[in-house]
Amino acid sequence: MAHAGYAIELKGISKAFGPVQANKDIHIAVPKGTIHGIIGENGAGKSTLMSILYGFYRADSGEIFINGKLTTIPDSQSAIRAGIGMVFQHFKLVQNFTVLENVVLGAEEGALLAGSLSKARKVLSDLSREYELDVDPDAVIEDLSVGHQQRVEILKALYRQADILILDEPTGVLTPAEADHLFRILKGLRDQGKTVVLITHKLREIMETTDNVSVMRRGTMVGTVKTSETSPEELAELMVGRKVLLEVEKTPAMAGKTVLKVEDLRVRDEHGVERLKGVSFEIRAGEILGIAGVAGNGQSELLEALGGIARATGRVELNGVELPLSGKGADGQSRRAAGIAHVPEDRQALGLIMDFTAWENVAFGYHNAPEYQKNGLFMDNDALRADTERKMERFDVRPPIPTLAAKSFSGGNQQKIVVAREIERNPDLLLVGQPTRGVDIGAIEFIHKQIVALRDQGKAILLVSVELDEIRSLSDRIAVMFDGRIMGFRDPETTDERELGLLMAGMTGKGEAA
Amino acid sequence: MERLPKWADVVLVPLISLLLAAVIAAVVIVAIGQDPWEAITVMVQGSVMNSYGWGYTLYYATSFMFTGLAVTVAFHASLFNIGGEGQAQLGGLGVALCCLMIPWPHWSLALIGATVAAAAFGAAWAAVPAYLQARRGSHIVITTIMFNYIAAAFLIFMLVDVLRPDGQMDPATANFPETVALPTLNEIPVVNLLFTSKVPANITLFIALGMAVVVWALLWRTRLGYAIRAFGKSEAAAKYAGISPFGIIMVAMLISGGLAGMMAINNVMGEAGRLLQNSASGAGFIGIAVALMGRNHPVGVVLAALLFGFLFQGGAELGLWTKIPIEMRIVVQGLVILFTGALDMMVRMLLTWVFNLLRGGRAARGAV
Numbered sequence: 001m002a003h004a005g006y007a008i009e010l011k012g013i014s015k016a017f018g019p020v021q022a023n024k025d026i027h028i029a030v031p032k033g034t035i036h037g038i039i040g041e042n043g044a045g046k047s048t049l050m051s052i053l054y055g056f057y058r059a060d061s062g063e064i065f066i067n068g069k070l071t072t073i074p075d076s077q078s079a080i081r082a083g084i085g086m087v088f089q090h091f092k093l094v095q096n097f098t099v100l101e102n103v104v105l106g107a108e109e110g111a112l113l114a115g116s117l118s119k120a121r122k123v124l125s126d127l128s129r130e131y132e133l134d135v136d137p138d139a140v141i142e143d144l145s146v147g148h149q150q151r152v153e154i155l156k157a158l159y160r161q162a163d164i165l166i167l168d169e170p171t172g173v174l175t176p177a178e179a180d181h182l183f184r185i186l187k188g189l190r191d192q193g194k195t196v197v198l199i200t201h202k203l204r205e206i207m208e209t210t211d212n213v214s215v216m217r218r219g220t221m222v223g224t225v226k227t228s229e230t231s232p233e234e235l236a237e238l239m240v241g242r243k244v245l246l247e248v249e250k251t252p253a254m255a256g257k258t259v260l261k262v263e264d265l266r267v268r269d270e271h272g273v274e275r276l277k278g279v280s281f282e283i284r285a286g287e288i289l290g291i292a293g294v295a296g297n298g299q300s301e302l303l304e305a306l307g308g309i310a311r312a313t314g315r316v317e318l319n320g321v322e323l324p325l326s327g328k329g330a331d332g333q334s335r336r337a338a339g340i341a342h343v344p345e346d347r348q349a350l351g352l353i354m355d356f357t358a359w360e361n362v363a364f365g366y367h368n369a370p371e372y373q374k375n376g377l378f379m380d381n382d383a384l385r386a387d388t389e390r391k392m393e394r395f396d397v398r399p400p401i402p403t404l405a406a407k408s409f410s411g412g413n414q415q416k417i418v419v420a421r422e423i424e425r426n427p428d429l430l431l432v433g434q435p436t437r438g439v440d441i442g443a444i445e446f447i448h449k450q451i452v453a454l455r456d457q458g459k460a461i462l463l464v465s466v467e468l469d470e471i472r473s474l475s476d477r478i479a480v481m482f483d484g485r486i487m488g489f490r491d492p493e494t495t496d497e498r499e500l501g502l503l504m505a506g507m508t509g510k511g512e513a514a
Numbered sequence: 515m516e517r518l519p520k521w522a523d524v525v526l527v528p529l530i531s532l533l534l535a536a537v538i539a540a541v542v543i544v545a546i547g548q549d550p551w552e553a554i555t556v557m558v559q560g561s562v563m564n565s566y567g568w569g570y571t572l573y574y575a576t577s578f579m580f581t582g583l584a585v586t587v588a589f590h591a592s593l594f595n596i597g598g599e600g601q602a603q604l605g606g607l608g609v610a611l612c613c614l615m616i617p618w619p620h621w622s623l624a625l626i627g628a629t630v631a632a633a634a635f636g637a638a639w640a641a642v643p644a645y646l647q648a649r650r651g652s653h654i655v656i657t658t659i660m661f662n663y664i665a666a667a668f669l670i671f672m673l674v675d676v677l678r679p680d681g682q683m684d685p686a687t688a689n690f691p692e693t694v695a696l697p698t699l700n701e702i703p704v705v706n707l708l709f710t711s712k713v714p715a716n717i718t719l720f721i722a723l724g725m726a727v728v729v730w731a732l733l734w735r736t737r738l739g740y741a742i743r744a745f746g747k748s749e750a751a752a753k754y755a756g757i758s759p760f761g762i763i764m765v766a767m768l769i770s771g772g773l774a775g776m777m778a779i780n781n782v783m784g785e786a787g788r789l790l791q792n793s794a795s796g797a798g799f800i801g802i803a804v805a806l807m808g809r810n811h812p813v814g815v816v817l818a819a820l821l822f823g824f825l826f827q828g829g830a831e832l833g834l835w836t837k838i839p840i841e842m843r844i845v846v847q848g849l850v851i852l853f854t855g856a857l858d859m860m861v862r863m864l865l866t867w868v869f870n871l872l873r874g875g876r877a878a879r880g881a882v
Contacts, residue, residue, distance in 0.1 A: 018873070309753050332756025342754070350754040353747045360740070365755035367740045378735045 006068065007032045007164050007195035008053070013062035015048055022048040024219045026062070030164075030212075035186055035196040037206040037227070040216030041239055041440030043410040046199050049216070050166055054086045055079045066164070085157025087167045091149050093141045099152050100124065100137040103159050120159060127158050131188045132181070147178035154185065165189060166197040171205060175294045176468070176501060183209045201440065203232040204469075215239055240442045250452045253476040256285035259460035260306075260429050265314035265325075267301040275301040276312070277484035283429070283460040288451070290475025290492070291464045293504055298484035299464045300345055303433050306462070307342040308335035309350075319428060332365060341422035343415075345433030345464065351418040354407040358397070359388040361406050362421050395420040396446065412443030419447055423454055430454060433464045448474060468497060482506040518866050524814075528807055528854055531861050532821075535849040542845055548838050560831025561824045569699060569713020570830075573785065574797075575823030576715065577602075579722040580777035581801025582808060582815040583729050584636075584770045588654075589810045590733055591766035592746035597643060597658025598774040599798025600665030601636040605775025606782040607672060608635030610789035613690040614677075624694040628783050629721065629776060636775015637768040639665060644767030648760045654767070666792070673791055687789040696784040716784035722819075725773065726812040732769075742766050774798060800847070806855040825850065 006029045013026040023045045030036040040046050051057045053064065055073040064071050066082045073079050079086070093102050100120055108116045121137055128134045135144070135151050144152070150170060157165055167186075171179040186196050186209060198210060206213050207227060214224040215238040222238050237243055260283040267276035276298045283289045291299050304310035305325065309332065312325040318338055324330045335342070344350035352361050363372055363384055371387075374380040388402040395416045397409070406414055415435065422430065432451060436444040451474060455461055465471050471478055471492075478490045480503035487503040502508075518527075540550035561567040581598040588595035595601075608631035618624035643657035673685040682688070698716045700709040709715075733739035745752040745762040752759065777797060782789050800822055807821070808814025829843020853861070 307754065308756060331758065332754055334756065336756065344754055349748065350751050353744050353751055355747050356744070363740065364744065364751070367737050367744075367755075373737070378731070379737055379740060381735070 005031055006065065008197070009065040009068070010049075010053070011063045011065070013049065013052060013059045013064070015052060015057060015059050021219050023052070023059070026216075026221050028214055028221060028224065030195060030197060032067075032195055033190060033193050034211040035190050035198060035209055037210035037213035038197060038199045038216065039201060039203070039206055039213060039235060039239060041201065041410075041442065042412055042438060043218075043440070044216040044239070045219040046216055047168065050086070050168060050197070050199060053079065053166065054084060080160050080162070083161065083163040085154075085160060085162025085165045087150065087153040087157060087165065087170060089169045091153055093149060093152060095142040096140060098138050098140055099135050099144075099155075102141060102152055103137075103156050107160055123159055124155060127155060130192065131158075131185050133158075133185060145178075147174050147181065150174070150182065151185070162194075164195045164197065166199070168199045169201070170198070171200065171202065175504070177505070179205070203235055206235065207232060217241055236441055240440075248448045248452065248473040250474075251456070253287050253455065254458075255287040255476070256458060258282050259285050259319060260462070261315075261317040262306075263315040265302070265305055265312055265316065267298075267305050267310050267312045269301070275484055276305065278314070279481075279484075279486055281479055281486065281489075283462060285428075285460055286455055286458045287476045288455050288461040288463055288474055290471040290478045291462065291481055292468060292471045292478055292500055293466070293481035295466045297481045297504075299481055300433070301484075302481075303342070303345065303431050303462075303464055306335075306340065306429075307344070307431055308332045308340075333368065336365060336425070336427075339428035340431065341425050341427035341429070342431040343418050343422050343433060343435060345437070347411075347414055347418050352406045352414060355405060357403050357405055358392070358409070358417055359385045359402040361417055362388045362391060362402075364421070366421070366425070391417075391420040391424060394424075395450075410440070411438040412440045415439050415447060416443060419450060423450055427459065429460045429462065431462050431464075434466065435463070436465075436467065436470060468500060472497075472500075480504055518862065518869055522865060522869065523862070524809065527858065527862050527865060528818075530865065531807075531853040531858065532850065534857075534861070535846070535853040538849050538853075539842075539846045543838060543842070546838070548836065552836060553832060553838055553842070556831050556835050557824070557828030560835070561827035565709045566711055566713060567827060567831075569709055569711075569715045570827040571820070571823040572699070572715035572719055573713065573780070573823070574826040575819040576719045576722045576780045576784075577777045577794075577797040578800050578804045578819035578822050579726060579816055580780070581774050581798050582804030582819050583722075583725055583801075583812060584773035584777075585801045585805035586808070586810045586812065586815055587729060587733070587742070587773065588766055588770035589805060590739075590746045591742045591762055592749075593644075593647070593763065593766055593770070594655050595640065595658055595767065595770045595774075596655055596802065597640060597661045597665075597771070597798070598777075598801045599794050599796070600658070600662035601639045601771040601774035602777045602794035602798045603665045603669050603792075604639040605632035605636040605778035606789050606793045607669065608632045608775060609778045609782045610677065610687045610690075613694045613783060614687060618691075618694050621694050621696055625696060625717070625779065625783070628694070628779050632775045632778045633772035634775070636778075637772040639775070640767045640771025641764070644764050644771075647767075648763040662798070669789075669793075670791060673789065677789070685791045689788045690783065694783065695787060696779070698784070714785045716780065718780040718784045721776070721779070723816065725776070726816050729773070730812040738765065774801070803847075803851040803855055806858070807850075821850075822847070 008030040010026055010028045013023050015023040026049060038046050048057065052059045055075040055078055058074065064073060071082050073082065094105065100117055103124060104116045104120045124137050133151050133155055135148055141149060170182060174182060190196055200206060210227045212224060213227050215222045215235060217239055263280045265276055265279045266274060269275050279302060281289065293299055301310055305312035306316065308330055314325065316323045316325060323338060348354060353364060372380055372384050385402045392400040397413050397416045435447050435451065451461060463474055475492050478492050480487045480500060482504060483506060487508060490500065543550040543553050561571045581602060584598050585595055609628045612628045612631035613624060616627060639661060643654055643661055646652035646657050647654040670685060677687040678685060679688045696716045696718065699713055700706050700711060702717065733743060741757045742762055744755060745757055745759060749759055782793055804815055804818040804822055808818035825843060825847055829840065829846060832838045832842055833840025
């Protein structure tokens with residue numbers, strides 16, 4: 001018997017995609033007026049479950065109760081009618097529409113737009129006041145920050161009178177301050193009696209925000225606990241099925257000679273806007289330099305300039321040899337030949353060809369390597385497949401099938417393929433961008449170990465990450481970037497999150513704006 | 515949405531598309547008061563039921579293989595080469611100049627020379643749009659279409675004012691010397707056991723089949739092919755890997771244009787024996803449909819080229835032996851292109867739905 005005190009109750013939900021059982025007999029009950037976290041590794045079935053709830057998929061079996069009432073949800077319109085709103089990881093906004101137009105889109109009333117718009121304007125201003133959801137209704141979406149765009153998504157759901165709000169990995173693109181603001185909004189919504197389901201893989205968010213948390217692993221629900229009665233360690237163990245090291249184990253750096261020397265590096269984007277405004281630093285052998293900063297402050301351009309993707313000016317020396325920054329010799333092939341390996345920030349857009357097989361991706365960037373050639377004319381696909389099998393075994397890529405397309409692997413395993421490819425080249429300098437973005441906890445631990453191991457072999461590593469915890473635990477030195485400049489260098493042992501946070505926001509130690 | 519098994523995607527989808535095209539074509543034939551069964555009988559009789567019909571079907575198919583492969587190579591670099599028609603006409607010019615200006619002692623040498631000339635002229639014609647795309651970002655679809663018109667006008671100029679022998683009325687070159695005439699299938703030992711009467715299909719067929727193998731090896735067995743395919747999937751990723759976009763666009767289009775140009779050895783050198791106006795007669799455009807239907811794979815291209823060869827020859831037979839006007843073949847071709855190209859997704863979605871239904875039924879029974 002369903003309980004009327006539950007906003008959502010799922011009973012025995014199962015869903016299979018071909019041979020893959022994405023959800024297996026899932027039971028979950030979300031009490032009204034609470035924030036309920038759902039965590040699990042990538043591929044644990046969180047998104048499938050929510051897609052069933054939002055009418056994108058139909059469950060093979062099982063029952064859905066909304067506010068105690070048995071409900072079928074064949075499409076998203078029915079989900080909206082049942083009072084469910086969803087905020088996706090990738091926003092579904094029309095970029096060149098205003099906030100108001102986006103909110104009304106699909107919920108227009110009458111033939112003329114004006115009526116709907118003026119009604120929406122009033123509702124919006126009420127909602128803004130009530131929940132700290134202040135957004136200028138006449139602003140065009142593409143001019144808004146990511147955090148504000150997310151608020152528009154929430155407004156869209158509330159405008160459709162959602163009582164239950166589902167957010168899928170909402171903080172992936174937010175600054176720490178924006179994330180805090182989001183959580184204040186969510187708590188406000190809860191206090192007004194709304195129910196919030198928060199899907200995330202970040203344990204800290206779960207601990208800080210939720211009332212209850214359900215843990216999923218490999219398509220099953222392993223347990224639901226009160227957040228106040230659990231710990232991050234316990235949750236991590238539930239998620240992965242074994243004890244997990246949340247801290248990186250590493251010895252102090254034994255830094256040697258300077259490997260990379262960067263002086264006054266500048267990059268302009270295609271519109272001629274300077275994105276990297278004169279950056280200088282050095283990395284020594286056996287050292288990890290971590291670049292902290294909110295996404296979009298020049299870190300990507302730094303990696304691209306060093307990786308031979310973007311044109312730059314300034315001076316870059318690798319082992320005392322100057323590298324060309326534009327024209328001939330400023331390309332990915334030359335950089336690899338010089339001894340720079342690059343794990344790019346966006347593995348799906350840059351690091352892999354998603355339609356290619358794993359073994360084709362192992363050759364990516366190294367398709368000219370002599371060991372992958374035969375008879376002078378052809379690529380040695382057999383050698384490549386054998387090499388891929390070896391790499392997959394060493395880096396524990398699952399499933400270890402070289403002929404599988406890259407897109408068929410989970411995020412963590414895709415990243416392992418990229419990391420294996422780049423690290424196994426034994427580079428002098430490794431560029432790593434967001435090594436663990438969208439990667440499950442088990443794989444994070446593994447990838448971190450690999451990076452530290454490479455450092456311990458006396459290689460130089462440039463680590464760019466928006467995850468402050470990752471930067472702090474891996475780096476031997478931290479540089480903070482803001483608006484295309486390095487705001488300062490810090491020692492991870494002596495600095496704290498507050499100090500780094502201020503630098504990330506463009507404040508120097510004394511508190512004045514830079 | 516779950517995906518189709520590969521065999522269904524490769525075999526079933528085109529077959530159903532074809533069937534749908536045939537059904538609609540039958541409706542059209544009924545609508546103009548003719549008998550669709552008679553039509554299909556005449557088409558099959560005239561194109562694949564005897565060696566004479568095959569001789570024509572294979573002749574057309576040969577041309578379509580070249581242009582289909584041309585579209586395929588460019589497509590793998592994510593370039594839509596619509597300019598096969600113009601490139602094939604320029605290839606014809608290359609063949610004509612080569613055959614008329616050099617006194618070849620034997621057709622085999624002439625064939626090598628003409629092949630190189632055809633490929634070079636076709637590639638040169640593709641080079642300009644390629645350069646404009648690679649350096650200036652001018653869209654290759656627009657520029658290659660425009661180059662088709664320029665090619666047509668240029669060919670008319672060449673045929674009327676430059677290459678036409680004095681006293682000849684039609685805009686065409688002089689006949690090529692007898693020594694460069696390519697052996698037709700009925701003149702080739704062993705093959706002539708099958709083809710007893712004079713047919714237009716000639717030795718170029720084997721070059722086309724050879725090129726299908728070469729294209730396959732190029733795309734899936736060489737570094738260049740790897741780079742082309744990687745670039746075609748993602749330009750950003752290709753830059754990360756150090757693959758030069760400029761280089762790939764140029765090389766892929768040169769190969770594509772070269773293949774389209776090579777078509778001319780079939781029709782200009784192998785069949786007509788001189789260069790006529792509008793020599794490519796639409797084969798460049800049919801190559802697009804052939805590549806689409808052949809899933810941009812050389813094996814598929816060869817099969818699709820045979821199908822279009824059949825439609826071409828069968829359509830001509832319709833005009834000869836029935837009251838159905840010859841334009842009917844354009845209708846049928848259009849329908850095939852519509853269903854296999856444009857409405858491909860529709861068929862695939864329907865089929866996916868059917869498969870999921872079957873699979874769901876099986877899973878439900880398995881669960882009991």
